[in-house]
Amino acid sequence: MEDESDNRYDGREHSFIKHLFLAEYLKSAAFKTLQRRSVIFNYVDGFAGPWKVADAEDYSDSSFDLSIRTLLSVKDALEAKGQSAIIRFCLCEHDRARARRLRDYAQRQEAVDIHVFEGVFEDRLDDIAAIGRDGFTFTFIDPTGFNLRSQDIANFLVQQQGDFLFNYMSEHINRYPAVEAVQRAFGNLLADTNWRSRFDALSSELRNEERVLVLFKERMKELKGAQFMPDFAILNPRRNRVQMRLVLGTNHPSGVEVFRDVQARVEQTQDAIRDRIRNPQQASLFSAPSSHVVGGAAACSDASRTILEIVQPGKGIDFSKLVGPVLEVAAIRVTDLKRILGEMRKIGMVAFDLPQGKIKPDHGIIIRRP
Numbered sequence: 001m002e003d004e005s006d007n008r009y010d011g012r013e014h015s016f017i018k019h020l021f022l023a024e025y026l027k028s029a030a031f032k033t034l035q036r037r038s039v040i041f042n043y044v045d046g047f048a049g050p051w052k053v054a055d056a057e058d059y060s061d062s063s064f065d066l067s068i069r070t071l072l073s074v075k076d077a078l079e080a081k082g083q084s085a086i087i088r089f090c091l092c093e094h095d096r097a098r099a100r101r102l103r104d105y106a107q108r109q110e111a112v113d114i115h116v117f118e119g120v121f122e123d124r125l126d127d128i129a130a131i132g133r134d135g136f137t138f139t140f141i142d143p144t145g146f147n148l149r150s151q152d153i154a155n156f157l158v159q160q161q162g163d164f165l166f167n168y169m170s171e172h173i174n175r176y177p178a179v180e181a182v183q184r185a186f187g188n189l190l191a192d193t194n195w196r197s198r199f200d201a202l203s204s205e206l207r208n209e210e211r212v213l214v215l216f217k218e219r220m221k222e223l224k225g226a227q228f229m230p231d232f233a234i235l236n237p238r239r240n241r242v243q244m245r246l247v248l249g250t251n252h253p254s255g256v257e258v259f260r261d262v263q264a265r266v267e268q269t270q271d272a273i274r275d276r277i278r279n280p281q282q283a284s285l286f287s288a289p290s291s292h293v294v295g296g297a298a299a300c301s302d303a304s305r306t307i308l309e310i311v312q313p314g315k316g317i318d319f320s321k322l323v324g325p326v327l328e329v330a331a332i333r334v335t336d337l338k339r340i341l342g343e344m345r346k347i348g349m350v351a352f353d354l355p356q357g358k359i360k361p362d363h364g365i366i367i368r369r370p
Contacts, residue, residue: 008054008061013237013273014244015052018167019063020269021232021246022140023070024262025165030074032254033136040086040135042162043067044128046121046153047143048091049098050105059105063142064091068112086135090128092117122149125156137162146173147185150216154191154223163255168216168231168245174209186212190219213245220249227251228328232263233293235270237277253324260333264294294331303330303340304349308369311350316366319352341367 009016030041048064050056059065068089075085091106091114093099099118106114115131117124121141137160141153146169157164175182187193195215202211217229226249236243248259293299306329311317319341326337338360344350351368352361361367 006061010054012052013277014234015061017234017266017270017273018142018244018246019061019066021234021262021266022063022165023066024266025248025258026067026070026138027074028258028262029138029163029255030071031078032258034074034078034085035083038136039084040088041071042088042090042132042135042137042160043071044090044092044132044137044139046092046139046141048093048102050101051098051144063140064089064102065105067140068109068114072112087113088131088135089114090117090131091115092119092121092124092128094118094120122152125152129156129159132160132162139164141165142167143169145169145185146189149188149191150219150225151191151223154220154225157225157249158223161251163248163250163252164226166247166249168209168213168247170209170213170233170242170244171236173212174207190215191223192219209242213247217247225249228253228256228324230256230259230328230331232259232266232331235274237274253320253327256324256327257334260294260327260331263331264333267294295333295336296331299331300336300340303332303337304344306330307341307344307350307367311367311369313369316368318363319361319365319367320363322367338362 006016026043034041045064045067048062050059050062050064053059053061055061071087071089075087078085089112091102093102093116096118099116102116106112106116115128117127139157139160139162141148141164183196186195186199190212192198192215198215198218199211202214206214213231220226220229228250229247231245231247233242234244234246235241248255250256250259303326306326307322310322310325322337323334326332327334332340341350341352341361342359345352348370351370352365354361354365
């Protein structure tokens, strides 16, 4: 994990957390994908920039350079073991000047397969799909706002049958949706011009950004863009509020598993950064409130409730079928899921039989309601 005191991110520590999460997730997901599913990994950055970077020469604090370095390190590690790995990069940027800088950057990267697309991301999806015509595709969607044509993006995701990571701009989306321009943007984001009735039907106790997030996940699933969509809240480093959320879209339980494992590690770094900012001289004595939620009491409660909703009386379910839906809703790891099931078994909430020598449920174990 990179150093949380990296001064390239002074004043934009939330971007450091975003990039750290992206790199950690890419590393884990790419190793699994390239060894088990496909020897080709296509990486797509739909809003590449470069945006606000401290390193204006090499862009080392940009998402695209970070992702390229991360995936090339995976490729090198696999090839050192005699395994083939092909990595393609598709970088899209709508601004002409920034796209020119991207092309200059790409030309300096020797022997790296980088394709730069100038224009609006949604307008270049067919061209990007032609590059990623085979293999596994991972798409990073990190816009500066939220006025996206989600219908077009969902169609692309269905065609690619890959995963995506979306930077959901919570602080911006939390505006009250009464302004006409904001209403139109929400309609595009949610691929639903009649979104307001669904929005109003949700609990008023939820913040606006939470309600829009619920609808966004529902619509992406309805459009077949993903089956599972867990999210991770990145906090404003100087205030107790959510700055943004990283939302994973995947059709594979293993993707959700990796997401929660990475979240558990990155949360620790987020806490350390917030602690350092708030108490630069006495961090060890006056710690900031922890943002750590993975495996916490609230997450475990969410997990128990979700398990009981999924495991219906008289209908057993394989442990493996619980991983995706439970970890999507509850911020827990697979090890937490096993422990929670064991605790629920002790008090008679669920039942399962373990082979001799086993003490925790695993793949192949049928979970039942008594």
